[in-house]
Each structure stands twice: as C-alpha cells, then as structure tokens.
Amino acid sequence: MLFLSFGGPEGPDEVRPFLENVTRGRGVPPERLDEVAEHYHHFGGVSPINRLNKDIMSALEAELAEQGRRLPVYFGNRNWHPMAEDTVAKMADDGVRRALVFATSAWGGYSGCKQYHEDIARARAAVGDRAPELVKIRQFFDHPLFIEANADAVRRGFAELDPSQREQARLVFTAHSIPLKADAQDGPDGRPQWYSRQVAEASRLVAEAAGVDAYDLVWQSRSGPPQVPWLEPDICDHLDDLHATGVQAVVVSPIGFVSDHLEVIWDLDNEAAEKAAELGMGFARAATAGPDPRFAKLIVELIAEHTDGAEPRKLSELPAAGSSTNGEPCAPGC
Numbered sequence: 599m600l601f602l603s604f605g606g607p608e609g610p611d612e613v614r615p616f617l618e619n620v621t622r623g624r625g626v627p628p629e630r631l632d633e634v635a636e637h638y639h640h641f642g643g644v645s646p647i648n649r650l651n652k653d654i655m656s657a658l659e660a661e662l663a664e665q666g667r668r669l670p671v672y673f674g675n676r677n678w679h680p681m682a683e684d685t686v687a688k689m690a691d692d693g694v695r696r697a698l699v700f701a702t703s704a705w706g707g708y709s710g711c712k713q714y715h716e717d718i719a720r721a722r723a724a725v726g727d728r729a730p731e732l733v734k735i736r737q738f739f740d741h742p743l744f745i746e747a748n749a750d751a752v753r754r755g756f757a758e759l760d761p762s763q764r765e766q767a768r769l770v771f772t773a774h775s776i777p778l779k780a781d782a783q784d785g786p787d788g789r790p791q792w793y794s795r796q797v798a799e800a801s802r803l804v805a806e807a808a809g810v811d812a813y814d815l816v817w818q819s820r821s822g823p824p825q826v827p828w829l830e831p832d833i834c835d836h837l838d839d840l841h842a843t844g845v846q847a848v849v850v851s852p853i854g855f856v857s858d859h860l861e862v863i864w865d866l867d868n869e870a871a872e873k874a875a876e877l878g879m880g881f882a883r884a885a886t887a888g889p890d891p892r893f894a895k896l897i898v899e900l901i902a903e904h905t906d907g908a909e910p911r912k913l914s915e916l917p918a919a920g921s922s923t924n925g926e927p928c929a930p931g932c
Contacts, residue, residue: 599658599669599670599671599697599698599699599700599901600672600673600674600682600685600686600689600697600699600700600732601651601654601655601658601671601672601673601674601700602674602675602676602682602699602700602701602702602714602717602718603647603651603673603674603675603676603701604647604675604676604677604702604859605619605647605648605675605676605677605678605679605681606644606645606646606647606648606677606678606859606860607638607643607644607645607678608643608644608648608678609643609644610638610639610642610643611643612643612678613635613638613639613643614631614635616645616677616678617631617634617635618631619677619678620677621821624822625822625823626821626822626823627823630821637860637864638860640864640868641860641863645859645860646857646858646859646860646863647857647859647860648675648678650857650858650859650888650889651673651702651857652673653888653889654702654856654888654889654893654894654897655671655673657891657893657894658671658894658897658898659671660894661894661895661897661898662898662901667898667901667905669901670692670694672685672688672689672694672697673685674686674721676713676714676717682717682718682720682721683720683724683725685721686721686722686724686725686730686732687724687725689730690725690729690730694730695730695731696730696731696733697730697731697732697733698732698733698734698735698901698904699714699718699732699733699734699735700735700897700900700901701714701734701735702856702857702888703737703856704737704738704739704744704796704800704856705737705739705773705793705796705797705854706737706785706786706792706793706796706919706920706932707776707780707781707783707792707793708776708780708783709774709776709780710737710793711737711919711920712927714734715734715922715925715926715927715928716925717925718732718734718924718925719924719925719926722924731923731924732923732924732925733904733921733922733923733924734920734921734922734923735897735900735901735903735904735920735921736900736903736910736918736919736920736921737918737919737920738896738900739796739797739799739800740796740799740800740803740913740916741896741899741900741911741912741913742911742912742913743892743893743895743896743899743911744800744887744892744893744896745800745803745804745807745913746807746892747887747890747892747893748800748804748851748853748884748886748887749804749807749808750808750890751851751884751885751886751887751890752769752804752805752810752849752851752884753808753809754884754885755849755850755851755882755883755884755885756849758882759847759849759880759882760847760880763846763847763880764847766845766847767845767846767847767848767849767880767882768812768813768814768840768845768847768848769805769808769810769812769813769814769848769849769851770813770814770815770816770833770836770840770848770849770850770851771797771801771804771813771815771816771850771851771852771854772815772816772817772818772833772850772852772853772854772865772866773797773815773817773818773852773853773854773855774817774818774819774854774861775817775818775819775820775828775829775830775832776793776828776829777826777827777828777829778827778829779826779827780793781793781794781829784932785916785917785919785932786917786919786928786929787916787917794829795916796916797815797853797854798815799914799916800853801813801815801853803913803914804851804853814836814840816830816831816832816833816836817829817830817831817832817833818832818833818852818861818865818866818870819861819865820832833850833865833866833869833870834869834870834873837870837873837874837877837879838873838877840879841877841878841879845879846878846879846880847879847880847881847882848874848879848880848881848882849882849883849884850866850881850882850884851883851884852866852883852884852886855886856886856887856888856893857886857887857888857889858885858886858888862883862886866883867883870883871883899911919932
C-alpha cells in the first residue's frame with residue numbers, strides 16, 4: 599500500500615520551498631505566502647502532518663498484522679519529502695508490481711481527489727516502465743467508522759464545555775474552503791458542488807449520530823486572491839454572527855480534516871479560539887478522526903473492498919467515488 603498525503607515542512611528552511619510547491623501555478627501573491635509561512639514559523643517551522651501520518655500508518659500496520667494481512671505500507675507525499683515519485687521508485691526497487699493507494703482525504707473535488715490521481719500518474723511517469731500499477735482507494739466521507747469517530751469526538755467536545763453552557767452550545771463543522779468555481783465542477787452523479795455536498799452530508803450524519811439537532815457548516819483556511827470568491831462563511835466571521843444572536847458557546851468540529859494539520863491548530867486552536875475568547879463565548883474543539891483506533895480499521899475495510907470483494911459500507915446515497923487505476927479519471931465527466 600502507498601499511503602499518499604499532502605506533505606509538510608520539518609524545519610524553518612523548508613517552509614518557503616514547501617509553500618512554493620503547494621501554490622505553484624495558482625497565482626498566490628508572495629505576501630500571502632509570507633503570511634502563511636509565519637503560521638509555520640510559530641511552530642518552529644515544523645508541520646505536524648508527517649508525524650500524524652506516521653502515527654496513522656503505525657496503527658494501520660498494527661491492524662493489518664492483527665488481521666493476518668501481509669501488506670507492506672509505504673509513505674509518499676504530494677508537496678514535500680518523502681515525495682511520491684521517490685517512494686514509487688523505492689517500491690519498484692523492492693519488486694512491488696501492484697499496490698493500493700490510500701489518500702488522506704475523505705473528499706471529492708480537485709485537491710481532495712483529482713490531484714491525487716495526478717500525483718499517481720506523475721509518480722509512475724517519473725519511474726517509467728517498471729512503475730507498479732497503483733489503484734486508488736475510494737472516498738470515505740460517509741463510511742460508518744469515519745462518522746462514528748467524529749460523532750464521539752463531538753460528544754467529548756460538548757463534555758469539555760462548562761455544564762451551564764452545554765444545553766445552548768452550537769455545533770459548528772468546518773472544512774477547508776475552496777474557490778466557488780472549483781466547487782462548481784460536476785461529480786460522478788453529474789451534479790455540481792461535489793465537494794461541498796459531501797462535506798454537508800458528512801456533517802449531517804455526524805450531527806445525527808451525536809444526537810445534535812442544531813448545527814452549522816462553515817469554512818476555513820482560504821488562501822487565494824481576495825477578488826476570487828471562495829466558499830463562505832469563514833469560521834471567525836461566523837463566530838461574530840453567532841455571538842450577535844446570543845449564542846454563548848460553540849463546539850467546533852474540523853470534519854474536513856483527517857488529523858490536526860497546521861490549518862486546524864492555527865485557524866481553530868489559535869485564531870478561532872482567540873475570537874471566541876474575545877467575544878466571551880465558550881469554545882471547545884472536537885478531535886479529528888485520524889488518531890481514533892477506528893480510523894485504521896476503516897482503512898483496512900477499504901482495502902478489503904479490493905482484496906476480498908467486500909461490500910462498501912456507506913451511510914449516504916452519494917456515489918462511493920474516487921477509485922481508479924494509475925491516475926486515470928474515475929468516470930466520464932467526473
């Protein structure tokens with residue numbers, strides 16, 4: 599298996615080259631890169647993403663061993679070392695001829711799905727004829743184990759609030775914003791807003807599983823030019839709006855993230871928490887699903903759909919999309 603992720607810097611000197619890799623060809627102004635670079639430098643120039651991914655991989659390897667599945671796990675990234683091209687070359691050197699690919703995104707859309715197909719195709723092209731066949735695993739936004747892990751995290755978030763605030767607290771889901779134009783692309787069912795529809799459906803399922811009736815879905819971490827419209831509202835703007843209506847506490851669930859990426863710990867644990875404190879609102883941030891033991895079990899279930907022909911487990915009517923071979927498109931028009 600190739601465990602394929604976004605990548606992140608592991609020292610101050612790596613921050614700017616990493617960000618240039620991430621934004622290449624997107625027209626992001628240098629001053630925005632400088633701003634985001636300061637977020638990384640606030641944490642010593644180290645992103646938590648590689649460490650968190652290695653933790654998930656260790657849990658996955660333990661789960662595979664427990665189930666008697668002999669499946670070596672390799673680690674590669676889109677934007678920073680270990681780069682996917684280098685990892686696929688190592689796989690070829692080791693004699694791997696066919697591998698599944700788990701991408702650390704539950705979602706459709708360009709950055710969460712299609713770009714991982716491009717990563718697969720680019721890595722294979724770099725290795726050449728000896729590159730292994732690479733089969734990407736499907737999206738898992740509505741898998742029961744993903745929903746259960748997030749729902750339990752939401753319950754724990756409510757438990758962290760002062761008892762006097764719990765009954766009236768508002769549940770707020772967040773995910774990474776993207777340009778409206780990108781979200782307008784069609785999904786495999788021929789309808790637009792594939793990414794935002796998936797996030798909305800996962801939010802609904804988690805709220806229902808957690809027993810919460812009232813909730814909101816907002817966005818965070820936008821990075822493009824200000825003249826380009828992105829998904830809104832932003833989490834901090836939404837806290838202002840909630841405060842204006844008398845909401846005294848919030849539980850924020852970063853449903854759009856598998857683990858506590860820098861966007862989570864900066865945009866939520868710093869900026870959103872500070873905004874809530876400024877407004878005098880109680881604030882609790884629910885955990886992400888990646889560290890939950892059920893996440894490794896989820897990955898093994900996705901593996902079994904390919905190795906054992908297991909029936910996909912899903913809780914919505916949206917297609918279980920995202921699976922394809924060697925970076926080829928999943929379906930016409932998707």
